[in-house]
Amino acid sequence: MKTLKVDLKERSYPVYIEKECLNRFGEFLQKHYKGKRIALVTDSIVKNYYSAIVEKSIKDKGFDVSIIEIPPGEKFKTLSVLESVYDRLIEKNFSRDSVVVSLGGGVVGDLAGYAASTFMRGIKFVQIPTTLIAQTDSSVGGKVGINHRLGKNLIGAFYQPIFVFIDPLVLTTLPPRELNAGMGEVIKYGAIKDESFLTFIEENFEDINSLKNMKKMEEVIFRSCEIKADVVNLDERESGLRRILNFGHTIGHAVENLTNYKIYLHGEAITLGMIAAGWISEKIGILDKKKFLRLENLLKRLNIKSEFNTIKGKDLLNAIARDKKVKSGKIHFVLLEDIGKIVIRNDISEDIIIEAFNYISKN
Numbered sequence: 302m303k304t305l306k307v308d309l310k311e312r313s314y315p316v317y318i319e320k321e322c323l324n325r326f327g328e329f330l331q332k333h334y335k336g337k338r339i340a341l342v343t344d345s346i347v348k349n350y351y352s353a354i355v356e357k358s359i360k361d362k363g364f365d366v367s368i369i370e371i372p373p374g375e376k377f378k379t380l381s382v383l384e385s386v387y388d389r390l391i392e393k394n395f396s397r398d399s400v401v402v403s404l405g406g407g408v409v410g411d412l413a414g415y416a417a418s419t420f421m422r423g424i425k426f427v428q429i430p431t432t433l434i435a436q437t438d439s440s441v442g443g444k445v446g447i448n449h450r451l452g453k454n455l456i457g458a459f460y461q462p463i464f465v466f467i468d469p470l471v472l473t474t475l476p477p478r479e480l481n482a483g484m485g486e487v488i489k490y491g492a493i494k495d496e497s498f499l500t501f502i503e504e505n506f507e508d509i510n511s512l513k514n515m516k517k518m519e520e521v522i523f524r525s526c527e528i529k530a531d532v533v534n535l536d537e538r539e540s541g542l543r544r545i546l547n548f549g550h551t552i553g554h555a556v557e558n559l560t561n562y563k564i565y566l567h568g569e570a571i572t573l574g575m576i577a578a579g580w581i582s583e584k585i586g587i588l589d590k591k592k593f594l595r596l597e598n599l600l601k602r603l604n605i606k607s608e609f610n611t612i613k614g615k616d617l618l619n620a621i622a623r624d625k626k627v628k629s630g631k632i633h634f635v636l637l638e639d640i641g642k643i644v645i646r647n648d649i650s651e652d653i654i655i656e657a658f659n660y661i662s663k664n
């Protein structure tokens with residue numbers, strides 16, 4: 302079993318990754334948890350595919366397990382769904398020494414993790430992520446939470462799991478569009494931290510993105526988690542370094558917001574945002590043109606179309622201004638000096654931001 306450690310002193314934990322490991326989950330749970338009761342939180346789609354196999358492996362090791370099902374998708378990452386999870390935990394007499402296991406994508410992980418962080422002031426939590434975004438990003442690092450009607454992820458906590466358990470084989474049932482959007486986030490890791498990883502993705506793009514070669518996908522997930530863990534290890538609560546993970550997010554978030562979260566999946570909007578951030582980096586003279594084109598060519602292989610002809614530059618600037626990445630009135634941009642090397646700048650003119658947006662609009 303491939304294992305990497307998220308190194309956060311007393312909150313350290315392992316991330317296990319192996320193809321076809323789902324039926325061994327109970328074995329690993331036994332290593333990390335000496336209690337008896339498991340609340341397995343999952344959404345209705347993932348439940349159909351995978352809850353039986355996980356449930357069996359848990360029961361085979363002598364644990365009691367109750368399944369808590371939530372509806373699938375971002376629009377259910379809400380306070381009322383969270384409340385329904387608390388209801389079930391209370392009705393079923395879960396206690397301080399129980400454990401919440403999330404089985405699903407980032408929505409289930411974020412919501413179940415937040416339930417675990419608050420139920421009885423915090424009970425143990427384990428993640429079994431089942432989307433590429435969840436396997437390479439949201440399950441590592443401890444950010445948990447829900448949306449508020451006035452904005453995404455406004456209610457939440459930093460709460461680390463006791464371990465993360467990743468089976469890349471579950472990606473075979475993921476809708477291809479979700480997988481593709483996740484690839485955008487994977488490319489981000491190469492762009493911000495590791496040129497050789499970017500090269501690996503370039504050279505093996507077809508094998509990875511079509512899941513033809515699961516061994517390569519396993520490597521991609523491992524390296525992505527490793528990069529995310531390295532960043533989180535140095536900055537658990539996002540006070541500085543962790544911001545580098547926001548490459549592509551300034552314009553990406555604004556695009557998501559201005560299209561009312563209806564046109565783009567998050568990873569798709571971030572992919573466009575990364576092209577814009579790369580373009581700005583080249584425009585202000587800090588990134589070599591060839592390197593920008595290299596990144597752009599790879600991101601374009603994800604085939605994400607711009608569908609926001611009606612968005613005006615002014616709306617874009619307003620949306621960026623409303624976003625979290627504006628501090629004391631200045632827009633913070635994560636930009637590239639090289640592939641694998643980022644810099645944060647707060648002196649990008651509004652004209653250049655709009656030009657970058659026009660650039661992605663035309664492509």
Ligand SMILES: NC(=O)c1ccc[n+]([C@@H]2O[C@H](COP(=O)([O-])OP(=O)(O)OC[C@H]3O[C@@H](n4cnc5c(N)ncnc54)[C@H](O)[C@@H]3O)[C@@H](O)[C@H]2O)c1
Nearest residue numbers: 346373374375406407408431432434435439444471474475
């Ligand atoms: N906590 C963090 O650090 C962090 C980081 C990135 C994203 N996020 C959050 O993650 C969420 C997005 O996560 P997501 O992209 O995983 O979306 P998601 O959880 O909504 O999953 C996408 C869809 O795929 C389905 N699905 C999941 N796994 C499947 C599988 N193996 N086979 C078939 N269908 C499957 C789900 O039922 C859902 O319909 C957002 O809410 C975002 O805010 C959190």
